[in-house]
Amino acid sequence: xxxxxxxxxxxxxxxxxxxxxxxxxxxxxxxxxxxxxxxxxxxxxxxxxxxxxxxxxxxxxxxxxxxxxxxxxxxxxxxxxxxxxxxxxxxxxxxxxxxxxxxxxxxxxxxxxxxxxxxxxxxxxxxxxxxxxxxxxxxxxxxxxxxxxxxxxxxxxxxxxxxxxxxxxxxxxxxxxxxxxxxxxxxxxxxxxxxxxxxxxxxxxxxxxxxxxxxxxxxxxxxxxxxxxxxxxxxxxxxxxxxxxxxxxxxxxxxxxxxxxxxxxxxxxxxxxxxxxxxxxxxxxxxxxxxxxxxxxxxxxxxxxxxxxxxxxxxxxxxxxxxxxxxxxxxxxxxxxxxxxxxxxxxxxxx
Amino acid sequence: xxxxxxxxxxxxxxxxxxxxxxxxxxxxxxxxxxxxxxxxxxxxxxxxxxxxxxxxxxxxxxxxxxxxxxxxxxxxxxxxxxxxxxxxxxxxxxxxxxxxxxxxxxxxxxxxxxxxxxxxxxxxxxxxxxxxxxxxxxxxxxxxxxxxxxxxxxxxxxxxxxxxxxxxxxxxxxxxxxxxxxxxxxxxxxxxxxxxxxxxxxxxxxxxxxxxxxxxxxxxxxxxxxxxxxxxxxxxxxxxxxxxxxxxxxxxxxxxxxxxxxxxxxxxxxxxxxxxxxxxxxxxxxxxxxxxxxxxxxxxxxxxxxxxxxxxxxxxxxxxxxxxxxxxxxxxxxxxxxxxxxxxxxxxxxx
Numbered sequence: 001x002x003x004x005x006x007x008x009x010x011x012x013x014x015x016x017x018x019x020x021x022x023x024x025x026x027x028x029x030x031x032x033x034x035x036x037x038x039x040x041x042x043x044x045x046x047x048x049x050x051x052x053x054x055x056x057x058x059x060x061x062x063x064x065x066x067x068x069x070x071x072x073x074x075x076x077x078x079x080x081x082x083x084x085x086x087x088x089x090x091x092x093x094x095x096x097x098x099x100x101x102x103x104x105x106x107x108x109x110x111x112x113x114x115x116x117x118x119x120x121x122x123x124x125x126x127x128x129x130x131x132x133x134x135x136x137x138x139x140x141x142x143x144x145x146x147x148x149x150x151x152x153x154x155x156x157x158x159x160x161x162x163x164x165x166x167x168x169x170x171x172x173x174x175x176x177x178x179x180x181x182x183x184x185x186x187x188x189x190x191x192x193x194x195x196x197x198x199x200x201x202x203x204x205x206x207x208x209x210x211x212x213x214x215x216x217x218x219x220x221x222x223x224x225x226x227x228x229x230x231x232x233x234x235x236x237x238x239x240x241x242x243x244x245x246x247x248x249x250x251x252x253x254x255x256x257x258x259x260x261x262x263x264x265x266x267x268x269x270x271x272x273x274x275x276x277x278x279x280x281x282x283x284x285x286x287x288x289x290x291x292x293x294x295x296x297x298x299x300x301x302x303x304x305x306x307x308x309x310x311x312x313x314x315x316x317x318x319x320x321x322x323x324x325x326x327x328x329x330x331x332x333x334x335x336x337x338x339x340x341x342x343x344x345x346x347x348x349x350x351x
Numbered sequence: 352x353x354x355x356x357x358x359x360x361x362x363x364x365x366x367x368x369x370x371x372x373x374x375x376x377x378x379x380x381x382x383x384x385x386x387x388x389x390x391x392x393x394x395x396x397x398x399x400x401x402x403x404x405x406x407x408x409x410x411x412x413x414x415x416x417x418x419x420x421x422x423x424x425x426x427x428x429x430x431x432x433x434x435x436x437x438x439x440x441x442x443x444x445x446x447x448x449x450x451x452x453x454x455x456x457x458x459x460x461x462x463x464x465x466x467x468x469x470x471x472x473x474x475x476x477x478x479x480x481x482x483x484x485x486x487x488x489x490x491x492x493x494x495x496x497x498x499x500x501x502x503x504x505x506x507x508x509x510x511x512x513x514x515x516x517x518x519x520x521x522x523x524x525x526x527x528x529x530x531x532x533x534x535x536x537x538x539x540x541x542x543x544x545x546x547x548x549x550x551x552x553x554x555x556x557x558x559x560x561x562x563x564x565x566x567x568x569x570x571x572x573x574x575x576x577x578x579x580x581x582x583x584x585x586x587x588x589x590x591x592x593x594x595x596x597x598x599x600x601x602x603x604x605x606x607x608x609x610x611x612x613x614x615x616x617x618x619x620x621x622x623x624x625x626x627x628x629x630x631x632x633x634x635x636x637x638x639x640x641x642x643x644x645x646x647x648x649x650x651x652x653x654x655x656x657x658x659x660x661x662x663x664x665x666x667x668x669x670x671x672x673x674x675x676x677x678x679x680x681x682x683x684x685x686x687x688x689x690x691x692x693x694x695x696x697x698x699x700x701x702x
Contacts, residue, residue: 011695029396029502030502030504033505033608034435034504034505034506034592035400035431035432035434035435035505035592035593036398036399036400036431036432036434036435036437036495036502037398037399037400038396038397038398038435038497038502039396039397039398039399040396040397040499041392041397042394043393045380045389045390045391046389046390046391046392046397047387047388047389047390048387048388048390048441048443048476048477048492048494049386049387049388049477050443050445050477050478050479050490050492051445051479052445052446052447052479052481052488052490054447054481054482054483054484054488055484056483056484057447057481057482057483057484058481080386080387081386081387083386083387084385084386084387084389086387090399092399092401092492094401094402094403094490095403096403096405096408096488125399126399126400126401127401128401128402128403130403130405130408130409131405131408132405132407132408132488133405133406133407133408133485133486134484134485134486135484135485137403137405137447137483137488137490139401139403139445139488139490141399141401141443141492143399144387146389148391151380151381151387151389153381153385154384154385154386155385241385241386242386257384344362
């Protein structure tokens with residue numbers, strides 16, 4: 001089934017996609033259907049973040065199903081709200097589509113988007129649907145709240161604070177490498193196959209034992225659970241951000257904005273077994289993948305030294321180092337005790 | 352001067368463009384530089400609107416200078432905040448650029464954007480700058496406030512309400528037609544010129560006497576002044592929206608959402624002299640241009656019949672008709688008294 005979008009037109013398509021969307025949060029007074037969404041946040045600070053994702057730059061539809069894309073596009077924005085210690089409440093979604101997309105493609109995208117929003121109790125409150133000359137452009141703005149004066153910035157880290165990270169790192173990057181490799185193999189087979197029989201015999205890639213890597217690349221989960229856990233434990237991080245461009249790059253942001261240095265320990269960086277196996281198979285440095293891979297959407301944060309015991313008891317949070325005076329710079333201590341200066345070698349689409 | 356963006360990279364470019372941006376509004380606690388902007392709106396309703404503009408669909412860089420583009424992109428979003436009776440306070444800007452754009456292009460864009468924001472006392476509080484495979488994509492989210500419970504929706508129009516419109520209509524559309532025609536002429540001359548002398552002799556288009564049309568197309572102004580005037584006069588419109596897709600299309604939105612009909616009078620639709628001259632020259636129906644042209648960014652609103660005298664005294668606001676019972680449908684009464692059903696024939700990028 002592939003219904004051409006022109007059969008519905010702009011308003012028809014929006015109606016089809018958004019007809020069953022009903023705001024659930026008390027903070028949403030009015031959602032889709034007017035010039036603006038109308039919100040109310042009584043006695044809270046309001047958090048706003050936005051992202052623009054372009055086909056061929058941020059995602060590859062050869063292996064990314066539309067449903068996953070919608071899911072991921074929402075999660076990466078919600079992650080920014082959690083990264084301030086907040087709770088996301090609303091999201092707007094704008095899409096620009098070229099002619100090759102069908103109504104069903106858009107329905108799949110919205111299905112993924114809605115699934116992510118339901119998980120995080122977020123209302124879809126507006127957006128824009130329009131056409132593009134080539135490819136797909138996705139713009140999402142997420143809105144949320146923080147208790148007054150409690151939003152967690154990048155600039156609050158202090159000397160002797162502990163550096164913590166949630167989950168594990170590098171897996172999304174390895175998932176990306178795996179998908180890129182299999183895409184290459186597939187196109188080679190397509191290009192060399194001479195008969196229909198040969199084309200039919202092209203095997204689908206076998207991803208068994210790599211499921212975690214694919215999941216991390218294609219279905220990231222914004223760490224709401226970590227924020228809730230920190231709140232329950234009464235821990236107020238001094239600085240926080242989410243890891244989208246790579247641990248190294250993000251840690252440098254925190255240190256620059258907080259005017260401090262840091263030491264992190266290679267052996268403490270949390271890495272999944274599948275990530276390690278894949279790095280070995282691809283002959284890549286595991287630590288480089290973990291430091292610079294990006295797209296982890298884990299939380300990186302600092303807590304006062306006094307919270308050491310509290311934070312150590314928290315599930316799925318690892319202590320990886322500590323903040324120092326600015327003059328000491330930012331360094332990784334390797335397993336053999338050598339010190340390497342941290343560099344921002346993460347993903348940069350404008351390089 | 353054309354500095355390649357790759358010489359600065361993503362963070363360098365953002366720094367260059369945003370370094371001198373300082374939030375001015377009390378509602379902006381923190382602007383650019385973290386995972387989210389942090390806002391505070393005490394005892395207000397919050398308005399949020401977003402737009403995604405794509406090169407080749409929403410704008411044509413052959414005749415649209417980057418500075419004007421930045422200015423217009425901001426204005427069309429601010430217009431949506433005014434269209435709810437609100438006051439814009441913040442804006443986020445995301446850009447995706449292909450390699451043909453230079454640092455200077457982006458500086459020009461930001462210059463226009465900042466100029467519009469300064470005029471409307473709006474803080475630029477965040478965004479995203481990334482690359483695109485082809486063309487330029489611009490996503491803007493505007494945020495503003497309305498007094499609690501006083502946001503003006505599309506669905507509040509009542510039988511016997513008066514229909515009002517600000518400014519005049521159709522001029523932006525005629526400006527677009529003019530620019531398209533001159534572009535055509537220019538390319539024809541370029542294509543037929545055989546020598547350098549012939550190419551040098553190609554005349555620049557003469558727009559004298561058409562300045563207003565160009566200004567309306569390239570430099571629209573969101574009607575903050577109208578909102579202030581209505582507030583001063585103590586008039587609370589029952590329904591309101593801005594005219595971006597054409598009077599006809601917008602009026603149908605109001606009537607559909609308010610479950611009512613309407614009558615508007617052809618002779619009362621405000622049209623500038625230059626618009627009329629241009630329509631005649633192009634042999635186009637002036638009323639069609641005014642009804643369906645779009646991009647006017649004027650305000651369309653309804654007020655209770657009791658406000659008749661008050662609204663008649665307001666500068667730059669015209670009464671063009673009245674709301675009826677739903678069963679009477681939506682119609683235009685022509686100069687000769689004929690009744691024509693209104694149709695949404697405005698601009699639709701997904702047709």
